[in-house]
Amino acid sequence: MQKNKVPAYEELSKPLKIFSYKWFKWGLVRIFLNTVGRLSKGIRIGFKYGFDSGTMLDYVYENKPQGLLFIGKLIDKGYLDGPGWSGIRQRKIHLKGILREVIENNRKINKSTVIMDVASGPGRYLIEIMQEHQRYNLEILCRDMDEQGLNLGRKLCSQLGIEHIKYERANAFSPEILKSAVPKPNVIVVSGLYELFTNDEIIKKSMTNIAAVLNSGDYFIFTNQPYHPQLELIARTLPNRLKEYWVMRLRPDNEVKSWAMAAGFKHLKTLLDSYSIFSVHLFQKP
Ligand SMILES: C[S@@+](CC[C@H](N)C(=O)[O-])C[C@H]1O[C@@H](n2cnc3c(N)ncnc32)[C@H](O)[C@@H]1O
Structure with missing residues (x-):
């Protein structure tokens, strides 16, 4: 599989420059995940226990999209189908x-x-x-x-x-x-x-x-x-x-x-x- 160039750990550990393009971009993604994203059960579990927790992993292993309303289930499916x-x-x-x-x-x-x-x-x-x-x-x-x-x-x-x-x-x-x-x-x-x-x-x-x-x-x-x-x-x-x-x-x-x-x-x-x-x-x- 084709691999993209990925940023180094040191770069990702640094806070983003305020009002930079990335500051806006990731800020908007955070707002989306914390609002509409929470309709997905997987994303809710991630925010509650940590996205790297054993509880999160167990939900990923189960791989059954769940969420509030049709849109929640759809977001959950997209989340569970991510490459990671x-x-x-x-x-x-x-x-x-x-x-x-x-x-x-x-x-x-x-x-x-x-x-x-x-x-x-x-x-x-x-x-x-x-x-x-x-x-x-x-x-x-x-x-x-x-x-x-x-x-x-x-x-x-x-x-x-x-x-x-x-x-x-x-x-x-x-x-x-x-x-x-x-x-x-x-x-x-x-x-x-x-x-x-x-x-x-x-x-x-x-x-x-x-x-x-x-x-x-x-x-x-x-x-x-x-x-x-x-x-x-x-x-x-x-x-x-x-x-x-x-x-x-x-x-x-x-x-x-x-x-x-x-x-x-x-x-x-x-x-x-x-x-x-x-x-x-x-x-x-x-
Ligand atoms: C990503 S999960 C892996 C679960 C399981 N091993 C698997 O592969 O399905 C990582 C787990 O490490 C646990 N953990 C983190 N630090 C730990 C430590 N110092 N001692 C024991 N468990 C730890 C977390 O609580 C979490 O359940």
């Missing part, structure tokens, strides 16, 4: 494909699988994996800092009668909390988390901490965002979970892969969506 959210749904497909592969590899050597997503939100993709693998020896631990997302996941599990998924509030970046996980995971997933942080050192440290809790043969799966065609729109108009404008820092895949290898992992596979926005990486501890 379409890419996120492809990322979910890739993530699930990789997890199926890992579960199968473990099954072949009579090893049970314990998956932990350190920032899972409601963990809809993991609920679906559990639904498919009910007869397998599979356990899942969903962790997140946000109780709202965890509660949504607990509710989904009880509605669907899903067992063996545990939800708990935990900080993904604390090495002690990572070590404390019960049951002990042999597959650790970091999906949609590193992309929320602009400081590279936090990510490198997290990879080293994850390598320290996994054993030889265990798997590490993480996602990255090397590109986004709507970086400026997002940075100037959409608030994140901290109620700040959501300025993304893109990272080349080779760079994040080199950090995982420096942390002691062996690269097995990378999958990228058709918009080149989200990559999913599978690594193993040798």
Whole structure:
């Protein structure tokens, strides 16, 4: 897919010059999103919980346009069909494909699988994996800092009668909390988390901490965002979970892969969506 030139993080972090063309342009978009845009359920969720929240992501995964009046539903459809959210749904497909592969590899050597997503939100993709693998020896631990997302996941599990998924509030970046996980995971997933942080050192440290809790043969799966065609729109108009404008820092895949290898992992596979926005990486501890 043809990629547009995108502005750098540093440029997007700076406030716009008052009365400049962009100041007017993005100001008008903000007014639209905050008024008519709120007729769309997805945009309302974004303003309430943050456009980068697990709750927002869960609505995007569900992909059922909803809104007030016909116009609200129409705006919601346009919102859900945007390249970023379409890419996120492809990322979910890739993530699930990789997890199926890992579960199968473990099954072949009579090893049970314990998956932990350190920032899972409601963990809809993991609920679906559990639904498919009910007869397998599979356990899942969903962790997140946000109780709202965890509660949504607990509710989904009880509605669907899903067992063996545990939800708990935990900080993904604390090495002690990572070590404390019960049951002990042999597959650790970091999906949609590193992309929320602009400081590279936090990510490198997290990879080293994850390598320290996994054993030889265990798997590490993480996602990255090397590109986004709507970086400026997002940075100037959409608030994140901290109620700040959501300025993304893109990272080349080779760079994040080199950090995982420096942390002691062996690269097995990378999958990228058709918009080149989200990559999913599978690594193993040798
Ligand atoms: C974009 S969502 C990803 C959800 C899920 N992993 C997925 O891919 O479907 C990012 C999640 O990271 C969570 N989060 C942010 N900072 C965190 C931290 N320090 N520890 C744990 N979770 C965190 C947010 O609450 C949010 O649910």
